[in-house]
Amino acid sequence: MQSQPDALQDIGRVLKQARLASALTQEQVADLAGISRPRYRDIETGSAAARASTLMNIARALGMEMMLIPQAMVPAVEALLRPHDDDDLPAFVSHAEDGDDG
Amino acid sequence: MQSQPDALQDIGRVLKQARLASALTQEQVADLAGISRPRYRDIETGSAAARASTLMNIARALGMEMMLIPQAMVPAVEALLRPHDDDDLPAFVSHAEDGDDG
DNA sequence: AGAATAAGATACTTATACGCATCATTGAAC
DNA sequence: GTTCAATGATGCGTATAAGTATCTTATTCT
DSSP states (O other): OOOHHHHHHHHHHHHHHHHHHTTOOHHHHHHHHTSOHHHHHHHHTTSSOOBHHHHHHHHHHTTEEEEEEEGGGHHHHHHHHGGGOSSSOOOOBOOOOTTOOO | OOOHHHHHHHHHHHHHHHHHHTTOOHHHHHHHHTSOHHHHHHHHTTSSOOBHHHHHHHHHHTTEEEEEEEGGGHHHHHHHHGGGTTTSOOOOBOOOOOOOOO
């Protein structure tokens, strides 16, 4: 299991997909989110972890909201989003059971 | 509009509620999430912003998953979660239009 | 009253997210 | 082959997330 490193790339993938779907440049998203382009690039490529607040700002800039979903409800939420991802946005999930440790 | 400060407290409120619902101590959650107790406390009280990766770990420790939901789908997702928040978990949302800048 | 546990709070140090400036590479237009 | 736009990538300085240690307070149990 890939705890952080891959979860970051997972997030970055969603951000990039949403950005391209919105026809925005990295610079535009960075500006909307209130961060610099190099920083946004690092986040989108998964080479750096953004703060939760920064990720929220980026998500909003891309027309998304960050939510905490009970794991039991994740499948239902995914099902709700699936028939919708025509061309709009690809709400991601970070499905890593990663051995938190518990 | 209170951009970050309040969104943090919003998140913290959800974390605390989920933690109490799971009958876990701050130390247990911190340990599960791989951070120190003082740090978890700061996050839960909203006095500090965690990294996205840290928030994901905390969420998982509490039986939740972080998801990015298209804004258009947020109401539907909330509706899906509402009849469920009996005693389990209260999937939060950060509904702040906050004037990031855009 | 005293002991144990959970939580609030502080100080010091380290790791890193972020801004800013800069340069290289790619791809499209000329 | 030159110019412009978009992206990838560094280096330096600052802000802050996070670790560790310590102390206090509230609660519970004896």
